[in-house]
Amino acid sequence: MYAYTGKILHVDMTTQAKRVxxxxxxxxxxxxxxxxxxxxxxxxxxxxxxDPLGPDNALCFACSAFAGTTVPVGTKHGxxxxxxxxxxxxxxxxxxxxxxxxxxxxxxxxxxKGQSPHWVIVFIDDDDVRFLDATPYMGMGAVEVQxxxxxxxxxxxxxxSAIGPAGENLVRFASIDNDGRxxxxxxxxxxxxxxxxxxxxxxxxxxxxxxxxxxxxEKSLPLIKTTQxxxxxxxxxxxxxANVLNMNAIGVLxxxxxxxxxxxxxxxxxxxxxxxxxxxxxxxxxxxxxxCEQWGVVRDGKYKGAKIGLDYEPLFAVGSNCGIGTLPxxxxxVEMADELGMDAMSAGVVIxxxxxxxxxxxxxxxxxxxxxxxxxxxxxxxxxxxMMAHREGLGDMLAEGVKRASEKLGKGSEHFAMHSKGMELPxxxxxxxxxxxxxxxxxxxxxxxxxxLAYELDIKxxxxxxxxxxxxxxxxxxxxxxxxxxxxxxxxxxxxxCFDDFNTEVAELYxxxxxxxxxxxxxxxxxxxxxxxxxxxxxxxxxxxxxxxxPPRAMQDPIPSGPAKGSFVSQEELDLLIDxxxxxxxxxxxxxxxxxxxxxxxxGDIADEIGEDAxxxxxxx
Amino acid sequence: xxLKVEFLGLARELAGTKEGxxxxxxxxxxxxxxxxxxxxxxxxxxxxxxxxxxxxxxxxQHYKLAPSYMFNVGGRAMVRDLDMPVQAEERxxxxxxxxxx
Ligand code: SF4
Numbered sequence: 001m002y003a004y005t006g007k008i009l010h011v012d013m014t015t016q017a018k019r020v021x022x023x024x025x026x027x028x029x030x031x032x033x034x035x036x037x038x039x040x041x042x043x044x045x046x047x048x049x050x051d052p053l054g055p056d057n058a059l060c061f062a063c064s065a066f067a068g069t070t071v072p073v074g075t076k077h078g079x080x081x082x083x084x085x086x087x088x089x090x091x092x093x094x095x096x097x098x099x100x101x102x103x104x105x106x107x108x109x110x111x112x113k114g115q116s117p118h119w120v121i122v123f124i125d126d127d128d129v130r131f132l133d134a135t136p137y138m139g140m141g142a143v144e145v146q147x148x149x150x151x152x153x154x155x156x157x158x159x160x161s162a163i164g165p166a167g168e169n170l171v172r173f174a175s176i177d178n179d180g181r182x183x184x185x186x187x188x189x190x191x192x193x194x195x196x197x198x199x200x201x202x203x204x205x206x207x208x209x210x211x212x213x214x215x216x217x218e219k220s221l222p223l224i225k226t227t228q229x230x231x232x233x234x235x236x237x238x239x240x241x242a243n244v245l246n247m248n249a250i251g252v253l254x255x256x257x258x259x260x261x262x263x264x265x266x267x268x269x270x271x272x273x274x275x276x277x278x279x280x281x282x283x284x285x286x287x288x289x290x291x292c293e294q295w296g297v298v299r300d301g302k303y304k305g306a307k308i309g310l311d312y313e314p315l316f317a318v319g320s321n322c323g324i325g326t327l328p329x330x331x332x333x334v335e336m337a338d339e340l341g342m343d344a345m346s347a348g349v350v351i352x353x354x355x356x357x358x359x360x361x362x363x364x365x366x367x368x369x370x371x372x373x374x375x376x377x378x379x380x381x382x383x384x385x386x387m388m389a390h391r392e393g394l395g396d397m398l399a400e401g402v403k404r405a406s407e408k409l410g411k412g413s414e415h416f417a418m419h420s421k422g423m424e425l426p427x428x429x430x431x432x433x434x435x436x437x438x439x440x441x442x443x444x445x446x447x448x449x450x451x452x453l454a455y456e457l458d459i460k461x462x463x464x465x466x467x468x469x470x471x472x473x474x475x476x477x478x479x480x481x482x483x484x485x486x487x488x489x490x491x492x493x494x495x496x497x498c499f500d501d502f503n504t505e506v507a508e509l510y511x512x513x514x515x516x517x518x519x520x521x522x523x524x525x526x527x528x529x530x531x532x533x534x535x536x537x538x539x540x541x542x543x544x545x546x547x548x549x550x551p552p553r554a555m556q557d558p559i560p561s562g563p564a565k566g567s568f569v570s571q572e573e574l575d576l577l578i579d580x581x582x583x584x585x586x587x588x589x590x591x592x593x594x595x596x597x598x599x600x601x602x603x604g605d606i607a608d609e610i611g612e613d614a615x616x617x618x619x620x621x
Numbered sequence: 622x623x624l625k626v627e628f629l630g631l632a633r634e635l636a637g638t639k640e641g642x643x644x645x646x647x648x649x650x651x652x653x654x655x656x657x658x659x660x661x662x663x664x665x666x667x668x669x670x671x672x673x674x675x676x677x678x679x680x681x682q683h684y685k686l687a688p689s690y691m692f693n694v695g696g697r698a699m700v701r702d703l704d705m706p707v708q709a710e711e712r713x714x715x716x717x718x719x720x721x722x
């Protein structure tokens with residue numbers, strides 16, 4: 001086997017014991033790497049029923065197939081654990097040199113279990129693993145600590161995954177930062193914090209060996225050229241912030257806590273405005289020849305000096321969704337979220353919920369510590385962002401995520417707590433994107449635009465986005481499986497249109513890299529397998545059909561104005577869409593996976609482990 | 622008839638303006654709108670608007686929108702078939718079809 005070493009490092013944080021798991025090539029054929037590998041490691045190592053913030057959860061990192069090779073846009077890694085937000089699988093991705101360094105150190109995956117008695121830095125130095133006292137670094141920002149650690153270790157090539165104050169304080173949507181990129185969603189930063197790991201530093205000195213260097217180079221060069229062609233120009237020019245005006249124009253831009261879908265200040269927070277007034281450069285994940293992230297700098301005013309790479313999702317969350325209509329506070333808020341170590345999407349949606357509570361009188365000035373937490377008040381948003389990371393005052397409740405915060409506050413605030421399964425919604429109002437409503441409701445990690453690409457079916461007009469009828473399931477499943485294959489490889493989704501025959505070309509790249517024979521059909525099957533694996537994880541944790549839901553606002557409050565005025569997702573429509581999805585997946589009406597289906601997918605051991613009781617149905621596929 | 626076209630994203634960057642006007646005949650199809658846009662805003666050619674070799678007749682050059690671009694009418698309806706007739710006084714968006722982020 002090439003590129004992969006077949007070695008997974010297991011670290012028990014309670015005892016600091018280490019062991020090496022040897023993995024056969026067949027395993028990689030089933031899961032590829034990235035999210036697939038990390039999810040399988042999580043399935044195998046998280047104790048069923050574990051407290052996500054307790055020692056029995058496992059934090060699993062997995063390298064991608066193409067990390068450190070000539071294949072572009074593939075130096076990424078996957079992370080998975082039991083999510084402290086949802087209690088289900090929490091899989092996430094990031095793109096940085098960290099994954100390449102992990103590979104150079106000789107590890108395909110890392111599994112951390114247990115709980116250290118004191119805060120540590122885990123230093124993986126090729127085969128050696130050391131534990132350093134983290135005391136001097138406590139309270140430091142997630143980005144800042146990486147520079148300080150490199151200085152201390154005396155090697156600027158060391159790559160680091162670190163948490164900020166939010167992870168230390170077990171904020172349930174804490175992120176893990178690596179080189180300014182984040183393992184953002186589902187709260188893996190809190191899991192890392194619960195194990196009292198402030199940072200994981202990796203130094204790898206081994207070469208990356210591929211099976212067919214010449215062939216891989218010959219295939220990579222035209223691909224790199226395509227990534228710099230007209231098909232990706234929109235990403236390189238404006239990046240994803242260009243979505244702001246797009247979504248606003250068709251009436252799906254979440255505004256003021258998803259109460260409206262058209263924002264009157266969309267122009268001044270748009271990608272176009274960012275480019276003209278704040279952008280200094282485009283930056284990229286490691287090994288990426290596209291570089292979509294637009295780096296914005298505030299040059300004057302009260303947020304002077306704030307700078308960050310902006311993407312659409314954080315932008316909508318702390319921008320239109322909080323009623324904030326200028327870019328300087330948005331740049332500041334996203335910069336804060338990254339340095340404090342929080343998922344900016346969840347953080348923004350939580351703040352917008354608190355703003356609505358304040359406007360409705362459900363939270364008072366007494367609750368907010370004197371802040372006038374109205375929509376659009378950027379000073380208050382900045383203050384609350386800091387309070388959440390440190391769990392100060394109101395921030396302590398908000399650090400639990402919008403589901404738990406609304407359950408604690410009550411007073412009807414659950415109606416507009418915009419989450420599903422406990423994770424905050426992404427930046428597309430589903431009331432007029434009904435295919436996407438299906439995709440979000442059934443998401444195994446919670447509602448996710450990256451796991452379900454179904455919004456494209458609505459936006460492109462493949463289906464009527466204002467109606468719901470049976471027959472959409474197969475295409476939604478196909479798209480979800482495809483997204484899953486990309487997440488397992490890992491290849492960035494912005495590369496998806498750069499191939500003529502994706503399965504054939506990518507299977508060939510995989511074989512040239514790893515030496516593992518993989519047919520196009522086998523590649524395509526991985527998506528179905530890993531989606532079912534993640535679902536099996538959830539079933540084992542007690543998932544039921546009732547968990548596949550949307551927030552009450554999406555189902556009861558018609559959109560008040562704009563092009564999508566009047567639209568909402570009725571319970572009847574959601575039931576129909578979910579039925580359709582389960583059917584397309586080959587699941588039972590209750591959303592359980594038939595035993596035969598697991599066996600067919602090569603997940604027979606899971607079928608055996610879960611057994612034939614109520615959790616996995618025995619119906620024929 | 623005269624149509625107001627709102628440019629979004631890269632289309633706006635390339636056209637150099639937020640919106641433009643195109644003049645087409647009363648019986649025009651969407652394909653004619655694309656052709657007029659190509660003539661008025663040649664910077665869109667190659668990225669947002671591409672030649673449509675399948676639709677070529679004897680001597681007229683036909684164009685279509687690149688795969689990730691589309692027309693949206695009134696913020697609600699996607700134009701799926703360029704050979705359908707244009708409705709008068711519609712708010713027309715020229716936008717890209719992919720999201721993400
Ligand atoms: S296109 Fe953007 S998100 Fe994708 S790898 Fe490149 S920089 Fe990262």
